[in-house]
Amino acid sequence: MTTPGSDLRVTRRLVIPDAELSERFSRSSGPGGQGVNTTSSRVELSFDVARSTAVPDDLRQRLLARLGHRLAGGVLTIAAGEHREQRRNRQAARERLVTVLREAAAPPPRKRRPTKPTRGAKERRLAAKKRRGDVKRGRSGRYDE
Structure with missing residues (x-):
């Protein structure tokens, strides 16, 4: 769990100091009654x-490539306004930031090694096709072979 005021550990290699994060607060929509109109609980x-x-x-190269569609001038912005309390929105935004960065920083999957079907697999496939053809031929009403 990440708390405001402490560094964010994304991966073993990536720890973001609190000084590199900037927060903006604004009025949130949603539940909260008249308090919504007076408190700035939404966090960017x-x-x-x-x-x-x-x-x-x-x-950095991997993050910029994978997050390109979410970046504005190289800056990633996460908004949270689902809670009534600013503290909980700050926590939700930090957790979301960690999730997004962790997914983008993950190494690419291994390349697939192409394989060929075995002789037995080919035979089973052809036998299944033959059975299926026999079923369909049986439906037509013709009984010639």
Whole structure:
């Protein structure tokens, strides 16, 4: 669980210092009655991926490539306004930021090694096709072979 005021551990290699995160607060929509009109509980958490000193260069390239559609000028912004309390929205935004960065920082999956079907698999496939053809031929009403 991440708490405001402490560094964010995304992976073993990536720990974001609290000083590199910026928060903006605004009035939230949703539940809260008249309190919604007076309290700034919605949080926008921003992290500058492109210029951060905490991100290793090789990881930065991967993050920029995978998060390109979510970045504005190299800055990733996460908004949270689902809770009535600012503290809980700050916590939700930080958790969401960690999740997004962790998924983007994950190494690419291994490349598939192409394989060929075995002789037995080919024979089973052809036998199944033959049976299926026999079933369909039996439906037509013709009984010639």
